[in-house]
Amino acid sequence: MAMLTVEDLKIYYSTPLGHVKAVDGVSFEVKEGEVFGIAGESGCGKSTLVHSLILRKPPMVHMGGRALFKGKDLMTLSPEESKKIRYTELSIIPQYAMNALNPTKKIKDIVWDLAKEHGYTDREEVEKLLRERLSMVKLSPKVADMYPVELSGGMRQRATMVVSTLLNPDLLIADEVTSALDVTTQRVVIELLHHFMKEGIVKSIIFVTHDLALLDKIADRVMILYAGKVVEIGSTEEVINNPAHPYTRLLINSLPRMGVQYKKQKLKGIPGYPISLLNPPKGCRFYTRCPYALDKCPSEEPKLVKVGNEHYAACHLLGGESQ
Amino acid sequence: MSELLKVEHLTKIFTSGFIGGFEIRAVDDVSFTIKKGEIVSLVGESGSGKTTIGKLILRLIQPTSGRILFEGKDILQMSKKELRENYYRQVQAVFQDPFASFNPLHPVDRAFDLISESYLTDVSRDERKELVRDALRQIGLNPDEVLGKFPHQLSGGQLQRILIARALLLKPKLLIADEIVSMLDASTRIDVLNLLGDFRDKYGTSVLFVTHDLALGYYISDTTIIMYRGTIVEMGDTEKVFQNPLHPYTRMLLESVPDLNVKWEFKGIEPEKEEGTVYSLQGCRYAPRCPRATRLCFVRRPELIEFEKNHWVACHFYY
Ligand SMILES: Nc1ncnc2c1ncn2[C@@H]1O[C@H](COP(=O)(O)OP(=O)(O)OP(=O)(O)O)[C@@H](O)[C@H]1O
Ligand SMILES: Nc1ncnc2c1ncn2[C@@H]1O[C@H](COP(=O)(O)OP(=O)(O)OP(=O)(O)O)[C@@H](O)[C@H]1O
Ligand code: SF4
Ligand SMILES: [Mg+2]
Ligand SMILES: [Mg+2]
Numbered sequence: 001m002a003m004l005t006v007e008d009l010k011i012y013y014s015t016p017l018g019h020v021k022a023v024d025g026v027s028f029e030v031k032e033g034e035v036f037g038i039a040g041e042s043g044c045g046k047s048t049l050v051h052s053l054i055l056r057k058p059p060m061v062h063m064g065g066r067a068l069f070k071g072k073d074l075m076t077l078s079p080e081e082s083k084k085i086r087y088t089e090l091s092i093i094p095q096y097a098m099n100a101l102n103p104t105k106k107i108k109d110i111v112w113d114l115a116k117e118h119g120y121t122d123r124e125e126v127e128k129l130l131r132e133r134l135s136m137v138k139l140s141p142k143v144a145d146m147y148p149v150e151l152s153g154g155m156r157q158r159a160t161m162v163v164s165t166l167l168n169p170d171l172l173i174a175d176e177v178t179s180a181l182d183v184t185t186q187r188v189v190i191e192l193l194h195h196f197m198k199e200g201i202v203k204s205i206i207f208v209t210h211d212l213a214l215l216d217k218i219a220d221r222v223m224i225l226y227a228g229k230v231v232e233i234g235s236t237e238e239v240i241n242n243p244a245h246p247y248t249r250l251l252i253n254s255l256p257r258m259g260v261q262y263k264k265q266k267l268k269g270i271p272g273y274p275i276s277l278l279n280p281p282k283g284c285r286f287y288t289r290c291p292y293a294l295d296k297c298p299s300e301e302p303k304l305v306k307v308g309n310e311h312y313a314a315c316h317l318l319g320g321e322s323q
Numbered sequence: 324m325s326e327l328l329k330v331e332h333l334t335k336i337f338t339s340g341f342i343g344g345f346e347i348r349a350v351d352d353v354s355f356t357i358k359k360g361e362i363v364s365l366v367g368e369s370g371s372g373k374t375t376i377g378k379l380i381l382r383l384i385q386p387t388s389g390r391i392l393f394e395g396k397d398i399l400q401m402s403k404k405e406l407r408e409n410y411y412r413q414v415q416a417v418f419q420d421p422f423a424s425f426n427p428l429h430p431v432d433r434a435f436d437l438i439s440e441s442y443l444t445d446v447s448r449d450e451r452k453e454l455v456r457d458a459l460r461q462i463g464l465n466p467d468e469v470l471g472k473f474p475h476q477l478s479g480g481q482l483q484r485i486l487i488a489r490a491l492l493l494k495p496k497l498l499i500a501d502e503i504v505s506m507l508d509a510s511t512r513i514d515v516l517n518l519l520g521d522f523r524d525k526y527g528t529s530v531l532f533v534t535h536d537l538a539l540g541y542y543i544s545d546t547t548i549i550m551y552r553g554t555i556v557e558m559g560d561t562e563k564v565f566q567n568p569l570h571p572y573t574r575m576l577l578e579s580v581p582d583l584n585v586k587w588e589f590k591g592i593e594p595e596k597e598e599g600t601v602y603s604l605q606g607c608r609y610a611p612r613c614p615r616a617t618r619l620c621f622v623r624r625p626e627l628i629e630f631e632k633n634h635w636v637a638c639h640f641y642y
Contacts (some may be wrong), residue, residue: 042480154369
């Protein structure tokens with residue numbers, strides 16, 4: 001069953017120079033019981049996409065498409081309705097988790113404000129749960145009595161994660177939650193997400209990250225975005241072991257493998273610059289950097305085509321004819 | 324290579340809460356040096372004191388004890404004026420949280436204006452503009468896409484790179500780089516690391532590269548320092564530390580690097596043991612988690628010893 005169905009979603013930013021087309025016709029589905037990964041270049045629209053599901057405020061504008069969450073279109077909810085389901089049904093751990101927490105309040109007070117707002121009455125119970133969850137992410141229960149500024153970057157990231165999941169949301173969106181964590185703490189966080197899923201505390205997770213190795217560990221399916229468009233989507237194993245789109249292939253190739261040193265062998269990223277989202281090319285958005293670009297790539301947009309079992313990619317090399 | 328920065332017995336104790344508060348030994352008797360043109364990576368668990376060391380070197384916070392020498396001069400003795408006119412021109416930093424490093428009320432360009440007004444006084448306005456645009460291009464950003472925008476209009480990785488471009492604008496002698504590539508995709512990450520390497524090769528800039536990603540540390544750094552709860556447990560030549568890890572903590576770290584196609588077995592979660600005891604522990608900080616720990620480890624703090632040339636470890640096992 002689908003927990004979330006996103007159809008041809010367009011989320012732009014309106015600026016004096018025109019629309020920044022940060023999410024431009026994106027479709028995907030997150031099933032119940034699944035961890036859905038999203039990866040892609042810095043600035044390609046990942047945070048825009050996930051934030052638009054929760055809170056759209058100017059200059060962010062919804063230009064089209066739907067996002068059905070448990071039968072309701074998130075794009076048409078009123079601010080009050082959005083607020084009501086936030087934390088209890090749909091919750092996000094934002095990318096700026098490190099300073100998402102009110103700096104003038106202790107962690108336990110932040111949590112209590114939030115719980116109160118959602119109708120909880122027993123403060124002791126809530127704090128007990130908070131301390132329990134803190135220790136699950138290897139934080140001392142004392143952190144409940146501390147202010148966000150007293151915590152290190154990674155500690156704050158984990159504290160925010162605990163706050164965002166305390167009220168057991170059905171769908172949890174995690175935007176770069178492990179980016180500032182060392183390998184062992186990353187593992188703790190991933191174990192915790194796994195635990196939430198196993199116990200049914202959280203039913204589905206959208207996991208946004210740059211870390212493909214980590215996606216490989218936790219995500220059932222992944223979606224690769226490039227400049228506001230889906231370039232590839234499929235089961236994690238397929239996409240990582242058998243990438244079809246040139247961008248995905250180049251991205252996977254630029255992962256530094258243990259044992260390579262700058263002094264001896266210089267690795268190379270993908271040459272060229274990301275395109276401007278104000279005036280994206282009509283055709284494939286990757287053509288300016290693609291080593292395989294064909295004559296029609298600049299002008300014709302490739303459609304997603306099936307390249308394997310539940311595995312799709314949008315590239316003319318794969319026969320993505322426009323209809 | 325000569326010494327650029329020398330940190331001696333640096334300690335920082337934070338106190339949390341006023342009455343009935345508790346102490347956190349964020350940095351505990353740490354000593355190391357950074358040579359001219361050397362890239363040193365600082366690796367360690369979340370909360371092990373890495374950012375605190377960076378802030379101490381920048382004098383954003385005062386140490387509880389210890390000394391920090393920059394080109395032989397004690398920075399704790401420097402006046403505000405000396406810091407501003409000399410030290411900050413040569414020592415630049417990019418901190419972990421890009422969203423917090425900008426004033427939300429101003430376009431990001433202001434970050435460049437402030438720095439060029441104070442330090443690039445002999446350069447004309449137009450030249451400054453071109454310098455900024457060049458710096459942005461070098462770091463893989465399209466100047467037209469980012470200049471004139473407010474911080475909330477940019478993505479995490481874009482902000483991170485603007486901060487790097489700004490820090491490098493002055494061609495500092497030392498760059499403190501705290502998790503500066505954490506929000507970048509693999510391809511952009513490599514570009515930024517190569518830029519740091521090129522910069523070092525060209526201008527002799529030393530870098531303290533704080534990272535949680537061991538593969539990146541290995542790729543770019545000459546020297547590696549591994550921290551655990553405020554103390555250095557191992558340090559030395561990067562190749563030696565990675566090829567022949569000595570400390571049980573370093574070994575554990577290297578074994579837990581997630582690799583593509585190596586499946587993880589989910590072991591379930593075990594709640595954290597009370598941390599306070601670790602911070603007040605007499606012996607080795609790692610003892611409660613160490614598979615090799617003996618009685619001695621709990622009662623005496625192991626000193627850093629030079630196990631082989633330019634490879635140091637603090638573990639009783641190697642005495
Ligand atoms: N308020 C805004 N006004 C105009 N443009 C914006 C605004 N917010 C974001 N953008 C632009 O939209 C694009 C997508 O940004 P977004 O934050 O979604 O990227 P991202 O994929 O999350 O990147 P990262 O991996 O670096 O976090 C970027 O090019 C960014 O500059
Ligand atoms: N202003 C402060 N007041 C009280 N305690 C603090 C303060 N700043 C840091 N600490 C504590 O000092 C310790 C080290 O923090 P630091 O930020 O240096 O860690 P870090 O190694 O950078 O971790 P991370 O990888 O998570 O960023 C932590 O236990 C933190 O709680
Ligand atoms: S459609 Fe053309 S430009 Fe785009 S990725 Fe495929 S070959 Fe490259
Ligand atoms: Mg983002
Ligand atoms: Mg830090």
